[in-house]
Amino acid sequence: MIQAPHDFIVIEGPIGVGKTTLAHRLAASFGSDLLLEEADENPFMDRFYRDPRSVALQTQLFFLFQRARQMQALKQTDMFQPVRVADFILEKDRLFAELTLDEEEFKLYEQVYSHLTLDAPRPDLVIYLQAPVDVLMRRVYKRGREYEQGINADYLARLNDAYTRFFYDYNASPLLIVNAAEIDFADNEEDYRLLLDYVCRIKSGRHYLNPAPISL
Numbered sequence: 001m002i003q004a005p006h007d008f009i010v011i012e013g014p015i016g017v018g019k020t021t022l023a024h025r026l027a028a029s030f031g032s033d034l035l036l037e038e039a040d041e042n043p044f045m046d047r048f049y050r051d052p053r054s055v056a057l058q059t060q061l062f063f064l065f066q067r068a069r070q071m072q073a074l075k076q077t078d079m080f081q082p083v084r085v086a087d088f089i090l091e092k093d094r095l096f097a098e099l100t101l102d103e104e105e106f107k108l109y110e111q112v113y114s115h116l117t118l119d120a121p122r123p124d125l126v127i128y129l130q131a132p133v134d135v136l137m138r139r140v141y142k143r144g145r146e147y148e149q150g151i152n153a154d155y156l157a158r159l160n161d162a163y164t165r166f167f168y169d170y171n172a173s174p175l176l177i178v179n180a181a182e183i184d185f186a187d188n189e190e191d192y193r194l195l196l197d198y199v200c201r202i203k204s205g206r207h208y209l210n211p212a213p214i215s216l
Helices: 019-030 045-050 052-076 092-100 103-115 133-143 146-150 153-168 189-201
Strands: 008-012 033-035 084-086 125-130 175-179 206-209
Touching: 008 019, 019 033, 019 084, 019 125, 019 189, 045 052, 045 146, 052 092, 052 103, 092 103, 092 153, 125 153, 125 189, 133 146, 133 153, 175 189, 189 206
Parallel strands: 008 084, 008 125, 033 084, 125 175, 175 206
Antiparallel strands: none
């Protein structure tokens, strides 16, 4: 077990990029609590990927209430100050809402959001994983979640663009931007150790990790 360099680490990025896999590995390395997005609990996910317009608002509101509960629980346990690793940042909820809701639905979403107490703790480090759409598609199909098989490349492309815009101006926490297209945090120990070294050294600012693919 390694001494954690940060109290609260968040991994973010588009669907299929490897957020949860990396969160599990970092939590194991640091012996820290793990806070996961738990998308499988959303009862609207299957219908959303088959027909997004039919349940977009329900899907997004479920996630909003779920994350509000998670943030409230996080605040209540803050007195113990455990190290935590999460596979989502609260601000992603609005990012997805803007992407999936129409104008009137988004106005309603904003009203609900404004009435919730969402005083989330600020991450000590955010790790933003990037990968091109074709890589994301392969990984989504490989992990085999039934409700995700309806995801199409156009949706992932728009999601990728939304994340790029969001993190272009992000400065609320130290940020590590990782090109995750050619690395394997799950099964390649060298890849994981490379990232772990970066995580342990970052104290402030914006950083980039762009490993070169291995030549055969």
